Amino acid sequence: MKGTGFGGQHFEISKELESINFRVLQETRLDDEAKKRCSKPWILDDNKVDVKKRNVIKDQFTAFQKAMKILLVWGQTIGLNPVTGILQKDASKMRFTVYTWKYLFALTMAIAQTIGATLCIYKLFREPTSISALGFVTFFTSTCCTTFLFMWIASKWPTLMKDIVRSKLDEYIDRKIITKCRITCCIFIGMALMEHFLSIISRVARVLECSQNETDHGEVFVKVTSPWLYDLNVPYVVPIAVIVQYVNLITTANWNYAYIFVVCVSMYLSSILNQINKRIAWEAEKSHVPAKVWINLREDYTRATHLVKQFDDVISGIVLVTYANDLFFICLQLYNVLSNMSKAAQLVNKLCPEQDGTFRAYSYPIYLIYSVLYLLVRFLTVSIVASGVNTASLQPGPILYSIPTTAYTKEVERFQNQVNGDVVALSGLHFFYITRDLVLTVITASPAPKLSDLLKGNVIEHEACMDVCRDLPENDLEPVCMMFSRYKKGFQFYVNMCHARRAICKENLLLHVVHPSRCFMSNQYFLPIV
Numbered sequence: 001m002k003g004t005g006f007g008g009q010h011f012e013i014s015k016e017l018e019s020i021n022f023r024v025l026q027e028t029r030l031d032d033e034a035k036k037r038c039s040k041p042w043i044l045d046d047n048k049v050d051v052k053k054r055n056v057i058k059d060q061f062t063a064f065q066k067a068m069k070i071l072l073v074w075g076q077t078i079g080l081n082p083v084t085g086i087l088q089k090d091a092s093k094m095r096f097t098v099y100t101w102k103y104l105f106a107l108t109m110a111i112a113q114t115i116g117a118t119l120c121i122y123k124l125f126r127e128p129t130s131i132s133a134l135g136f137v138t139f140f141t142s143t144c145c146t147t148f149l150f151m152w153i154a155s156k157w158p159t160l161m162k163d164i165v166r167s168k169l170d171e172y173i174d175r176k177i178i179t180k181c182r183i184t185c186c187i188f189i190g191m192a193l194m195e196h197f198l199s200i201i202s203r204v205a206r207v208l209e210c211s212q213n214e215t216d217h218g219e220v221f222v223k224v225t226s227p228w229l230y231d232l233n234v235p236y237v238v239p240i241a242v243i244v245q246y247v248n249l250i251t252t253a254n255w256n257y258a259y260i261f262v263v264c265v266s267m268y269l270s271s272i273l274n275q276i277n278k279r280i281a282w283e284a285e286k287s288h289v290p291a292k293v294w295i296n297l298r299e300d301y302t303r304a305t306h307l308v309k310q311f312d313d314v315i316s317g318i319v320l321v322t323y324a325n326d327l328f329f330i331c332l333q334l335y336n337v338l339s340n341m342s343k344a345a346q347l348v349n350k351l352c353p354e355q356d357g358t359f360r361a362y363s364y365p366i367y368l369i370y371s372v373l374y375l376l377v378r379f380l381t382v383s384i385v386a387s388g389v390n391t392a393s394l395q396p397g398p399i400l401y402s403i404p405t406t407a408y409t410k411e412v413e414r415f416q417n418q419v420n421g422d423v424v425a426l427s428g429l430h431f432f433y434i435t436r437d438l439v440l441t442v443i444t445a446s447p448a449p450k451l452s453d454l455l456k457g458n459v460i461e462h463e464a465c466m467d468v469c470r471d472l473p474e475n476d477l478e479p480v481c482m483m484f485s486r487y488k489k490g491f492q493f494y495v496n497m498c499h500a501r502r503a504i505c506k507e508n509l510l511l512h513v514v515h516p517s518r519c520f521m522s523n524q525y526f527l528p529i530v
């Protein structure tokens with residue numbers, strides 16, 4: 001009996017010790033998990049450990065919403081992507097409807113930009129040789145298209161967000177994608193603000209240094225920044241001027257927004273594919289992997305590539321507009337830079353000696369150089385980041401080829417064929433795919449030599465004569481046009497065209513408020529003498 005009692009007591013003690021050990025192990029495991037999830041535990045009274053709660057990202061939809069939050073809020077403030085509940089944590093609560101103030105605001109901006117584009121086109125027909133008029137046409141047309149495209153994207157946005165939820169890729173969340181997207185947004189917004197600030201400074205300097213003292217500088221600034229409206233003899237009214245300046249500001253923000261949107265979406269899609277690639281590389285290092293693992297990885301890869309194609313179907317129009325718009329403005333600003341460095345600047349110094357050393361003489365070249373650099377950085381960033389989607393989709397190929405023969409199965413071969421046989425990339429309305437080859441092709445096709453040849457052509461001589469002669473007194477027409485004429489036989493033609501230009505522009509702003517000897521400092525006046 002004693003032996004039995006002693007044995008039973010020993011068994012109970014062992015069981016109790018085992019229970020204590022299990023609780024200790026559980027507490028240790030929970031503490032370890034808490035340390036991993038949190039930067040540090042918070043030690044409270046009574047030796048109790050309370051872990052600071054954090055918003056843990058549990059699904060891809062939450063990761064996307066947090067990564068795009070700044071961009072989505074900014075977009076709705078300028079009339080883009082008018083979706084109700086766009087920041088909702090539940091995709092099913094998002095909806096698109098035309099009976100909201102967001103859609104009404106977006107439609108109003110689209111109509112205003114359409115009117116601006118129409119007036120710019122009309123101005124271009126009146127002045128077909130004006131490079132600046134062509135720039136205004138491209139600017140307003142591209143932003144108008146962007147607004148209408150984002151209105152269409154808004155109708156597809158709730159479904160696209162539900163597709164993210166249905167993709168079931170929650171185990172491939174990149175925790176750093178939120179920080180990356182937010183930093184990218186802040187950097188590009190800062191660069192865009194700097195570019196706009198330098199543009200305003202250049203125009204203000206032009207107004208202050210070229211206007212007569214008795215003129216209203218505010219009126220001159222509005223007319224200089226909106227020649228597409230006031231060159232049509234529209235009377236200056238303060239309420240209209242305020243509305244026009246507001247539309248210009250919204251349109252400029254619209255012009256910069258689309259690029260950041262494409263970059264952030266590309267970064268998010270690439271992050272999913274890169275996480276899958278890491279898992280594939282980890283499994284490929286093993287000597288033996290069950291076929292079920294490769295089946296699951298291939299299905300995950302398929303869902304990720306399908307998500308890329310769904311995004312591409314929705315935003316491919318924006319990609320096309322951004323590419324075409326950026327390439328045009330890079331060429332335009334390079335043209336302005338090359339023109340500014342040409343012999344036309346020497347002509348300006350001779351005819352307008354009072355301009356030497358003025359603030360305008362420095363602010364405008366600084367703006368041009370920064371604008372070109374900003375456009376190039378923006379274009380290269382969009383191209384490289386967007387091409388990263390295609391690069392990430394191809395990475396499993398070399399990894400699968402490195403699998404040893406002992407671990408090579410039919411599922412691995414099937415996975416290889418899928419990776420190599422399908423094109424996964426963002427596209428410009430399916431006219432082209434953004435890949436590294438495309439980026440290299442665009443970079444090597446530099447427009448600078450072609451622009452240099454263009455600057456030496458008769459067309460540019462003609463435009464130079466027209467623009468300079470517009471602001472000269474009658475007795476100065478012939479000498480200036482003679483300087484711009486390559487052939488003496490074309491002298492009378494240039495003189496006649498200058499007279500015609502003066503007749504067309506007799507109500508022009510510069511003829512009223514700018515002294516004839518100090519009016520050469522706008523971007524179209526820095527033109528070459530051949």
